[in-house]
Amino acid sequence: MSEQFSVEVKEISKSFHGVTVVRDVDFDIRKGEFFALLGPSGCGKTTLLRMIAGFEYPDKGSIWIRGRDVASVPANDRPVNMVFQHYALFPHLSVFENAAFGLRMRRVPEPEVRRRADDVLGVVQLKDLGPRMPAELSGGQQQRVALARALVNQPELLLLDEPMAALDEKLREDMREELKALQHRIGVSFLYVTHDQEEALELADRIAVMEKGRIIQIGAPQEIYESPKTAFVADFVGVSNLLKGKVAEVEQLLVEAASLPPGTAAAAASAQASSAAMRRVWLEVEGVGRIEAFTGDGFQAGEAVTLSLRPERIHLSTSQVSELENRVSAIVQRAIFLGSDIHYHVRLASGLLLRVQTIYSPIRRVRKEGDRVYLMWRSEDATVLA
Amino acid sequence: MTRLKARLSLPPLLWLAVFYALPLGLIILVSSAARGTYGGILWSLSFKSYLRFFDPLYLGVLARSIAVAALSTVLCVLLGFPISWWMARLGKRGQQIMVLLILIPFWTNVLVRLYAWMFLLGSSGPFNSLALRSGLLRAPLEVLYTWKAVLLGFVYGQLPFMILPLYASLEKIDKSLIEAARDLYASSWQVFRRVILPLSKPGLVAGSVLVFASIPCDFVTPDLMGGSKYALMGNLIQQQYLVVRDWPFGSALSLIQMLVIGAGLLLYLRQEQSA
């Protein structure tokens, strides 16, 4: 077993009463990595987390931690610790005793318990609150106690089950910053379960997107965002216009990845794909017309596909003249002013509705309802999905 | 893990089997036995005890029990509704205090409760002596040891069982519903008739069942307040067991009683489902 991973999950599956909740899941977390497990509720991410913690045992597959398959080892014998969704702080124990609990269970000598619990409370900036009871703390402080209680055991991997769910919006943003900084400082690997794509994008080094018990895609936040593998990922991570269509024509010539404009979806896709080469394709998109795009996958002419187009990749203009390859005319249906951004809902001649997002600037005109506009985007900015 | 489960669950389950299911089972068994010469039980299988019940004397007791229970229930509703509604409209603190005040007599021993009335209403008790001295009454009010006193005892004892469920369902009524009804031109009476009363039905039904079901089992209230002159089912059962020592008949009476109460409960559940 390699020393470079905190945990290696191999082909695990789990079902309850005949319903498969986790299916052939396979991934690993590198040492010191912040790994997010992202998916909607009911996708199996919590079950997966509980199997790694040792509260559930997989029906098949293995979980390797520190060179040992722990798939059937109970929670109290695993070198991983958990921050529970609502923290599950022991209400009858003080903050200090909560933090010291794990050490006491392992019969660590008293002076060392004192030193380590004090240290870890210092790390989470709760040094003076040791004698308090959990009920006397604010939500943010409770979360820090939960972190301290887990981290004091120096786990190989820290599991966090939607730790922000119990906090209100404003506090959540502060705690995100703090959590990221803390992880950086102590260097422990984090497995962070969330259904909030923004949280995952902001915090994680890598994200695994789960749907219906399977991991659909694993990658760095930017990769997941720029080149989602499926329509589900495109829709779940960020907002996307998903357009149905058919491959009309495939260019035989390969395009070197290096020649693609940097920062485009196609460039990100080719960076992720093993084959660095891309191919130009033309699609017949329902309600839009003929569209040019790039793909690294071997689509054949006639194949049904979905085109994913991020709202912020679409340029909105009143002039037809443009160097961008794709262009379609539309009527503004609604303009939503959001301070830094403006969101438009626009309707094509075919009746199809698209979302467009532009940056607000006082010197640029805001389009009004009923305005005729042209939508334009580079071929490299759309993603072709099976 | 399953061994721990067995170790934990076996003692209470055994206890309930021996000291709960067995005694109740014995009532059924004994009801079909015959009475021994000096009391006691002659084991046999007969329905004599049940047949004996169809004597006008005993049927009359059952009818009287049901009538007294029904009348007490109605009186509890009439007495309990205004105060429940008033409680439901108090502030949070006021509601807590009132619930406590209603609970206190509930937690008072039944004998203490009854004695309090016997003492108050006795021919030389504080009520009569005060009324006589102040000239309010010419002759002492002789309520004690009449059927009115029995009814009073029942209503007094059962009132918390009516007020608490009633208050609980009234308290849940969204106060803006009443304002909405007012806004739509309802008069006070119409608000009560069309909004409050229908919405308080669960509490009304629950309270009525509780009151109705517990009265036939009580033999102390008729005994003390009525001076043993007005026997209900509870008294009949008690006499058969402790005085006449006809246990089979007493058991049969108990089972008949349970059936009557069970029928009442069933009616209540039917109501709940349709509500």
Place this chain on the structure above:
Amino acid sequence: MKRGKPTGALALASLATLAFIYLPLLSLIVFSFNASKFNARWTGLSLRWYVQMLGNSDMRQATLNSVIVGAASSVFSTALAAMGAVALERFPWRRKPMWEAFFFLPVVIPELMMAVGFLLLFNVFPAEMGLAKLILGHTTLNLPIVWLIIRARLKKLDPRLEEAAMDLGATRAMAFYKITLPLLAPAVLGGALMAFAISLDDFFISFFVSDFQSVTLPVYIYSLLRFNLSPEVNALSTALFVASMLLVALAFLLQGKEAHV
């Protein structure tokens, strides 16, 4: 949350009802401190009826019996109820509602039926047991109430607390001992007090099962009520009333405390 016009009639009716509820109890208590031997006339404050009550050996014996039966049945029923509640809540059961109904049913069955059942039980299987018969009866009477109290607390306890303890290295037994048990303690104590109060209060089972040697306080009061009404009964009733209130208040206080956790 006062709203609309204060309906004076409603408040008046409610206060009248309250007076109806409290007038008898208050007059009973007040006149227990009356110096006069005659019920109705107030002649001055005195504790003579309390003194006379304490000097009454029958009454002392009945009190002792009640306390013994209350304490013993409280301990037994609490132990059994705690076992039953933990077993049902913390382990998987097929047909759990059926088992719960089994525990709960004694509350629904009228007390008179249970009293009758015990009378038959102790006559069909006769044994010289004296107070023990009462203890057995009261334990059954208390069991479902204590079970409900402890179960309510267990249901409110986050099962993740035990998981968190195991995540931090505790064994299952250790997690129960260190986390669940301390958090359950107020409910267990509150349940025990409630059981004591119910036992002290019980008349029906005691009346059917007790004999001359095992008269409890309510049974003793009943015999007094049937034969002689003296101010001493006021004193005794007041004492029983106060004892019940104290027990119940303490039990509620303990449960109120757990609500804050």
